[in-house]
Amino acid sequence: MEKTKLSNIKYNKDGLVPVLVQEDSTNEILMFAYSNQEAIKLTLEKKLAHFWSRSRNELWLKGHTSGNYLKIKQVLIDCDNDSLVYKVDLNENKACHTGSKTCFYKELTYE
Numbered sequence: 001m002e003k004t005k006l007s008n009i010k011y012n013k014d015g016l017v018p019v020l021v022q023e024d025s026t027n028e029i030l031m032f033a034y035s036n037q038e039a040i041k042l043t044l045e046k047k048l049a050h051f052w053s054r055s056r057n058e059l060w061l062k063g064h065t066s067g068n069y070l071k072i073k074q075v076l077i078d079c080d081n082d083s084l085v086y087k088v089d090l091n092e093n094k095a096c097h098t099g100s101k102t103c104f105y106k107e108l109t110y111e
Contacts, residue, residue: 075087
C-alpha cells in the first residue's frame with residue numbers, strides 16, 4: 001500500500017480535515033467527524049481516535065467521557081490528501097454518543 005506523510009494533508013480553511021470512521025472487521029461506517037493536525041498526531045501516536053470538536057472548539061479523545069474508545073487499526077488518506085478514514089476496533093461495541101453502534105442509524109426520507 002502506498003504511504004504518504006502527515007505534512008501532505010490538505011486542511012480546509014479552518015485547519016480541519018473530514019474523517020470517516022469505519023469498523024475494521026466489518027467495514028461498517030460508524031461516524032463522521034473532523035480532525036486538526038494535533039488530533040491526527042495524537043491518533044497516530046496513541047492509536048486511539050482523536051478529533052476536533054467544532055461545537056466545543058476543543059480537542060476530543062473519543063471515549064474519554066463515555067468509555068467508547070476507538071482503537072486505531074489503520075489511517076487511510078484519499079487520493080486528494082483532503083479526507084481520512086480511521087479503521088478502528090470498538091471496545092464497547094458502540095461508537096455513537098446515543099448508545100448506538102453507529103451514528104448512521106436513521107434513514108432519510110422524502111416527505
